[in-house]
Amino acid sequence: MPAERDTIFALSSGRPPAAIAVVRISGPRAGDALKRLSGKIPEPRKAALARIRGADNEIIDEALALWFPAPHSETGEDTAELQLHGGRAVIAATLAALGKIEGLRPAEAGEFTRRAFENGKLDLTAVEGLADLVMAETDGQRRQALRQMQGLLGNRAETWRDRLIRALALIEARIDFSDEADVAADLVTPALHAARELVSEIEAALADGHRGERLREGLVVAIAGPPNAGKSTLLNRIARREAAIVSPYAGTTRDVIEVHLDLGGLPVTLLDTAGIRDTDDPVEMEGVRRARERAEAADLVLWVVDASAPESTRPAASGRPVWVIRNKIDLVRQPDKRNESTLQSDRRSEATFMANERLTGMVNQRLTGSPQRNEPKSDMSEQIFIISAVTGEGFDALLAQLTRHADSFLAGAEPALVTRARHRRALEDALAALRRALKPELAGREDLLAEELRLAARALGRLTGRVDVEDILDVIFRDFCIGK
Numbered sequence: 001m002p003a004e005r006d007t008i009f010a011l012s013s014g015r016p017p018a019a020i021a022v023v024r025i026s027g028p029r030a031g032d033a034l035k036r037l038s039g040k041i042p043e044p045r046k047a048a049l050a051r052i053r054g055a056d057n058e059i060i061d062e063a064l065a066l067w068f069p070a071p072h073s074e075t076g077e078d079t080a081e082l083q084l085h086g087g088r089a090v091i092a093a094t095l096a097a098l099g100k101i102e103g104l105r106p107a108e109a110g111e112f113t114r115r116a117f118e119n120g121k122l123d124l125t126a127v128e129g130l131a132d133l134v135m136a137e138t139d140g141q142r143r144q145a146l147r148q149m150q151g152l153l154g155n156r157a158e159t160w161r162d163r164l165i166r167a168l169a170l171i172e173a174r175i176d177f178s179d180e181a182d183v184a185a186d187l188v189t190p191a192l193h194a195a196r197e198l199v200s201e202i203e204a205a206l207a208d209g210h211r212g213e214r215l216r217e218g219l220v221v222a223i224a225g226p227p228n229a230g231k232s233t234l235l236n237r238i239a240r241r242e243a244a245i246v247s248p249y250a251g252t253t254r255d256v257i258e259v260h261l262d263l264g265g266l267p268v269t270l271l272d273t274a275g276i277r278d279t280d281d282p283v284e285m286e287g288v289r290r291a292r293e294r295a296e297a298a299d300l301v302l303w304v305v306d307a308s309a310p311e312s313t314r315p316a317a318s319g320r321p322v323w324v325i326r327n328k329i330d331l332v333r334q335p336d337k338r339n340e341s342t343l344q345s346d347r348r349s350e351a352t353f354m355a356n357e358r359l360t361g362m363v364n365q366r367l368t369g370s371p372q373r374n375e376p377k378s379d380m381s382e383q384i385f386i387i388s389a390v391t392g393e394g395f396d397a398l399l400a401q402l403t404r405h406a407d408s409f410l411a412g413a414e415p416a417l418v419t420r421a422r423h424r425r426a427l428e429d430a431l432a433a434l435r436r437a438l439k440p441e442l443a444g445r446e447d448l449l450a451e452e453l454r455l456a457a458r459a460l461g462r463l464t465g466r467v468d469v470e471d472i473l474d475v476i477f478r479d480f481c482i483g484k
């Protein structure tokens with residue numbers, strides 16, 4: 001007989017203290033544990049009042065207990081749930097009491113969900129949907145995650161895989177009966193027909209402009225530009241909180257600071273890149289390298305320049321929309337109000353305007369010359385804004401445009417099937433195998449044809465976690481918290 005599985009337990013609710021804390025227990029001894037702690041097992045799926053007692057029989061708390069016998073539970077195993085008062089000592093005493101019961105141990109991160117997956121309660125795409133649902137920060141992300149969890153992609157992939165396996169069976173029958181011409185009359189044609197249909201359906205799913213991945217990740221906006229241009233000040237104004245260090249000294253923002261925003265229900269990530277400039281300091285060089293990398297991967301670059309300084313630098317990002325933000329316009333308008341960091345002679349502001357004019361020209365030239373890769377059609381790639389991050393002048397217009405841009409970048413009428421690079425890779429692998437199967441050279445080579453169909457089915461199986469799961473499981477469950 002195989003060894004009995006550990007029964008696991010964990011605090012599944014958030015950080016105490018809170019009104020309520022949820023402790024879950026899953027595994028073959030969940031019922032025993034519940035009985036030990038509360039003296040009874042309630043009716044399945046009905047909340048019951050329970051006095052929770054520790055090993056010394058002292059009452060720890062008055063709680064609600066729920067009992068979900070296998071297989072009708074979230075994990076597919078016997079599961080018990082305690083809704084305790086959410087105090088630290090209550091939770092600690094309850095977890096300690098559970099830890100003393102033989103066969104029970106604390107759960108690892110994601111272990112409840114992992115068991116649900118292993119017991120066939122969720123496929124991998126649903127597990128990912130669940131992870132996304134927990135992490136969702138905006139309504140759009142929540143909706144997409146929920147659909148994913150409910151099987152939008154998983155069910156489709158399973159249907160495709162079924163059809164493939166049926167086509168494969170036809171080819172295999174043809175191979176087996178190749179001597180008996182009348183039996184095998186034409187098994188290949190319907191198989192090829194099925195393969196062709198699958199190609200066009202998978203192609204359609206992939207031709208989504210990456211909107212699912214985009215919504216999941218959000219619009220990534222890099223705030224870049226020379227040191228002291230006011231990037232951190234702008235970021236703070238946008239984020240309306242003190243997330244970046246605002247300092248009058250050049251080069252203090254060494255690393256990339258990330259701020260997650262909800263702009264009109266859409267997820268936007270702002271990156272404040274280190275003052276991008278050449279330096280010999282190795283620590284700063286690293287910051288500069290990372291800043292360039294992030295800015296280059298961003299979907300949009302806000303290139304901030306000091307409108308009151310003569311400096312002129314080129315944006316570090318390539319192939320992405322770059323909006324030029326001419327900041328500190330208050331200083332240009334009122335030269336007397338200049339602060340230390342931007343102290344210039346009056347003559348300089350004229351030079352500044354000219355330098356900025358040149359910079360703007362350079363940016364525009366570069367933009368018009370370079371095609372946008374994979375971007376949705378948008379006439380917003382060549383914007384110039386004149387603002388003051390300190391007084392807020394011009395800021396509303398920038399924010400409104402940013403919201404509109406996020407909307408056109410992320411919105412899609414149809415829900416996307418593909419929300420992760422992993423999904424895309426698996427579907428692309430399946431598609432490549434199907435395309436090879438349909439090549440004219442394979443006519444008459446049923447053995448090769450069968451092999452390609454098998455590869456395609458395997459790629460789809462990987463998507464839902466039916467095959468080759470071990471290597472990806474750890475990656476997926478790593479993102480889960482304990483108690484999930």
Ligand code: GDP
Nearest residue numbers: 227228229230231232233247248328388389390
């Ligand atoms: P960063 O290096 O580009 O991140 O620049 P910071 O945001 O740290 O700003 C550098 C300095 O410029 C700070 O002293 C800011 O207070 C100042 N600053 C930023 N934006 C403005 C602005 O619009 N007007 C004025 N007068 N000062 C600004």
